[in-house]
Amino acid sequence: MKPEFERRFETRLVPAPDGCACVILLLADEIPVRVPRGEYALRLRYKYRLDDLASLVNSVDSNATLDECQIALTQPMGGVWNV
8 A cells, every 4th residue: 555645744864973874854844843643654765976975885876866765654652733
C-alpha cells in the first residue's frame, strides 16, 4: 500500500559529527516543528555529489546524480492536531 501524504513538511537532515547518523528535522515555512502523534511517510531525496563536498559513495554510477528513499515511521509521543 502506497502511503498518502496529508501534510507536507520540508525535511532537513542534520548529520552527526562522524557522518554515520543524522537527526531528521521537519520544517513548516522554514521553522522546525514538533509533529503530532501519528504515522508519517517521509520521502528523502539526496544528491551523491555536491561541489566542494566529498562524495557519499565512490562507486556510484557516474551518470547518477541523485537518489530517493521512502520511509514510514510512527511518532508515538506528542499531542493530536485538530485539522
